[in-house]
Amino acid sequence: MKKLIFIAFTIVLFLGCKKEAPAEPTAPTATDEPAAEQPAEFADAKYTEIGKKHMAALASGDVDGWMADYADNAKYYWNGGDSLVGKAAIDKFWRDRRANVIETLSYKNDIWFPIKINKPQQMEAPGVWLMSWYEVTAKYKGGSSMTQWMHILYHFDENDKIDQVSHFVDRVPVQAALPKKK
Template sequence: MKKFLVGLFISAILIACNNEKPAEQKDESSAVPVPEAKMQPVEFADPKYMEMGKNALAALSKGDVAGWMNGYADNAVFQWNNLDSAVGKAAITDYWTKRRTESIDSITFTNMIFLPVKVNQPQSIEQPGVWLLGWYTVNAKYKKTGKRMIQLLHTDIHFNSSDQIDRVIMYIDRVPVNAAMK
């Protein structure tokens, strides 16, 4: 019993010595300065832009040029990788209306991949703001020849602060297009 009481006494002393109050404990994490969150040059943007891209392509597939153009700003620029371009919503609408009514019998887009990104700090010549990067397969049948053109496309779409498209850059190989039109 004596050993038990001695053991209990020693245990009580050890517990008392090691039982510091939480307020008296040192918070070592506060001693280390927390770095401020640094803005990343590029970050993911809202997934709603992916739906906007899919809806626009669906409208163009149906021949609904007005639906295709619905999200465009009045001052939009549509540029191709060969540096040709259409400037202004009216000019872009005229171009696509003519293509869909006179040249393209049908057009579909498959294997779509969209990546919405927000450019906070441009790394080159790109505009800051939201970009929707799109990759997909286009399958177009031409009216005059009945031939098909199938190829992979890459498109960069920039949105202004009102979520309207103000710049499109389409990377397309004109060789298959020209062959299908001959």
């Protein structure tokens, strides 16, 4: 008898806990609310192509081609606190750098990630950002060279021009490779 009660109890418990099959999804109706906007989403892959073209121009010494991607009011920041404000200042710095300091530049192992920030979480600006990581080798006039990983964040304005750059670089290997001033 105890065995029968135990078996009956087990069956009732088993049947009572049996999960229902999930309901079939229904098609959205006109009264359904739209999905909430995500804080961030993948951006168009065209921004990766802009970034690759941008860096290839600088590597080849085509400063005009490199500058074509910048907005007139662009800002260029380095992680050490230095900055350039305005397309003219960025152009002057990099034109001088490519003509008088850097002999060759090459990039490899590049990684690109375009993202659109819809709702800033902290201090980042809304809009399209392109994150890039790559290994750069710079050979300087005078024969020294350095290789290191760098990280650059590009922000694009509504015209798909770069209006902000944040460039993360270790300045120690750069300074060590630069020709010594006499």
